[in-house]
Amino acid sequence: MSKIKGKIHNKKLGQIPGSITYTGKKESQKLFIETFDYTKEKYIEKELLTVKESFEFKNTDSITWINLNGLNHVNEIENLGEHYDIHPLVLEDIVNISQRPKIDEYEDYLFVVLKMLYYDDNNKIVSEQVSFILGKNYVLSFQESDGDVFDEVRDRIRQAKGRVRTMNSDYLLYVLIDAIVDHYFSIIEILGDKIEDFETTIFSGKVNDDISQDIQNLKREILKVRRAIFPLREVVSRIEKHEGTLILKKTKTYYRDIFDHLIQVSENIDIYREMIWSLMDMYMTTISNKMNEVMKVLTIMASIFIPLTFIAGIYGMNFEYIPELQYKYSYFILWGVMIVLFIGMLVYFKRKKWL
Known part of the structure; x- marks a missing residue:
C-alpha cells in the first residue's frame, strides 16, 4: 500500500x-x-x-x-x-x-x-x-x-x-x-x-x-x-x-x-x-464582537478606577506631613471627590453610548 x-x-x-x-x-x-x-x-x-x-x-x-x-x-x-x-x-x-x-x-x-x-x-x-x-x-x-x-x-x-x-x-x-x-x-x-x-x-x-x-x-x-x-x-x-x-x-x-x-x-x-x-x-x-464587548467592559471599569486608584495611592503614601491629613473633614471630602468622579464618568460614558 x-x-x-x-x-x-x-x-x-x-x-x-x-x-x-x-x-x-x-x-x-x-x-x-x-x-x-x-x-x-x-x-x-x-x-x-x-x-x-x-x-x-x-x-x-x-x-x-x-x-x-x-x-x-x-x-x-x-x-x-x-x-x-x-x-x-x-x-x-x-x-x-x-x-x-x-x-x-x-x-x-x-x-x-x-x-x-x-x-x-x-x-x-x-x-x-x-x-x-x-x-x-x-x-x-x-x-x-x-x-x-x-x-x-x-x-x-x-x-x-x-x-x-x-x-x-x-x-x-x-x-x-x-x-x-x-x-x-x-x-x-x-x-x-x-x-x-x-x-x-x-x-x-x-x-x-x-x-x-x-x-x-x-x-x-x-x-x-x-x-x-x-x-x-x-x-x-x-x-x-x-x-x-x-x-x-x-x-x-x-x-x-x-x-x-x-x-x-x-x-x-x-x-x-x-x-x-x-x-x-x-x-x-461573532467571536470577535463578543471579545470586543468583554474588552469594552474591562476598559470602562479600568477607566473608572484609575483616577480613584490614583487618589487612594496619593493618600496611602507614608509621609508624615500631608496637608490634608490633619483636617477634620478630609476623609469625607476624599470620599466625596471619589464618588463624584465615579458618577461623573458613568454619566460621560452613558452619553457617549459606551454603556
Missing part, C-alpha cells in the same frame, strides 16, 4: 496494468446479481447465483440490465468481463473504488464511472462508486454493496412505465444515470437546509463551542459532493457527443437534459461553497 497526504491507497505500486485488485474495505460483502431482460411486450427478472447464469442474455434481441453488487468478488467480475469481451483495464477500474468519474470509449461498448451519493444512518454523506458498461443490447452495472437509488427504474421496467421498455440500451443507461443525478438534488437540498440552520444559529448568538468543527464538517461534505459532480459534466457531455452507434440520436436529447441538471447542481454547489466560507467569517466576526 502507498500513503499519500494521509490517505491510504490500496493499489500496490508497480502492479501489472490490468491486474484486478479490489481496493475497498468491504471484503465480506456477499455477491448479489440481478437481471432484468425485457422487450416492449414482456420482461424477465431474475436473481442469479453466479455470473455464468447471465451469459445467455448476451446475444438476445431483448434489452438486458445486469446489476452486480460486491466488488470484492473479483473472480466473478473477471468471468463476466471475459464473456462480454471487456478490456482488463476496465475491469481493473471497476474494482478500484478511488476512480474519478470518467468515460472510456471502446469499439463495442462504453465504460462509465460515476459516484452515487447518499446519507448514511449517521447523517454523513457516503460516496459509492458505480460503474456502467453500455453494449448494443445490454447494460452492466457494478456496485460495491447493497442499496442504491435504482428502485424507481426497476418499477418502471416491471410496470412498463414511461419509455424504458420501448427504447434501446442507451436509454436504459440514461435512466440509471438520471436516477443518480436526481438524487444529487436531495443531497443539495439537505446541504442548503444545514447552511440555513447554521446561519440562524450564528445570528441568534446561541453559538456552542463545536460549531466551528460542524462548519468544517459541512465544508468537507460540500467538497465531496463537488468532486463527484464536476467531472460528471464532462462524462455526460462526451456521451451526448458520441459519434458511434451505441448512442442513438433520439436519445442524446435526454443526456442533454442530464447535463442541464448537472449544471444546475454545480451552480448550487458553488453558491454553497461561498456561503460556507461566509459562515466561517460570520462565526469569527
Whole structure:
C-alpha cells in the first residue's frame, strides 16, 4: 500500500496494468446479481447465483440490465468481463473504488464511472462508486454493496412505465444515470437546509463551542459532493457527443437534459461553497464582537478606577506631613471627590453610548 497526504491507497505500486485488485474495505460483502431482460411486450427478472447464469442474455434481441453488487468478488467480475469481451483495464477500474468519474470509449461498448451519493444512518454523506458498461443490447452495472437509488427504474421496467421498455440500451443507461443525478438534488437540498440552520444559529448568538468543527464538517461534505459532480459534466457531455452507434440520436436529447441538471447542481454547489466560507467569517466576526464587548467592559471599569486608584495611592503614601491629613473633614471630602468622579464618568460614558 502507498500513503499519500494521509490517505491510504490500496493499489500496490508497480502492479501489472490490468491486474484486478479490489481496493475497498468491504471484503465480506456477499455477491448479489440481478437481471432484468425485457422487450416492449414482456420482461424477465431474475436473481442469479453466479455470473455464468447471465451469459445467455448476451446475444438476445431483448434489452438486458445486469446489476452486480460486491466488488470484492473479483473472480466473478473477471468471468463476466471475459464473456462480454471487456478490456482488463476496465475491469481493473471497476474494482478500484478511488476512480474519478470518467468515460472510456471502446469499439463495442462504453465504460462509465460515476459516484452515487447518499446519507448514511449517521447523517454523513457516503460516496459509492458505480460503474456502467453500455453494449448494443445490454447494460452492466457494478456496485460495491447493497442499496442504491435504482428502485424507481426497476418499477418502471416491471410496470412498463414511461419509455424504458420501448427504447434501446442507451436509454436504459440514461435512466440509471438520471436516477443518480436526481438524487444529487436531495443531497443539495439537505446541504442548503444545514447552511440555513447554521446561519440562524450564528445570528441568534446561541453559538456552542463545536460549531466551528460542524462548519468544517459541512465544508468537507460540500467538497465531496463537488468532486463527484464536476467531472460528471464532462462524462455526460462526451456521451451526448458520441459519434458511434451505441448512442442513438433520439436519445442524446435526454443526456442533454442530464447535463442541464448537472449544471444546475454545480451552480448550487458553488453558491454553497461561498456561503460556507461566509459562515466561517460570520462565526469569527461573532467571536470577535463578543471579545470586543468583554474588552469594552474591562476598559470602562479600568477607566473608572484609575483616577480613584490614583487618589487612594496619593493618600496611602507614608509621609508624615500631608496637608490634608490633619483636617477634620478630609476623609469625607476624599470620599466625596471619589464618588463624584465615579458618577461623573458613568454619566460621560452613558452619553457617549459606551454603556
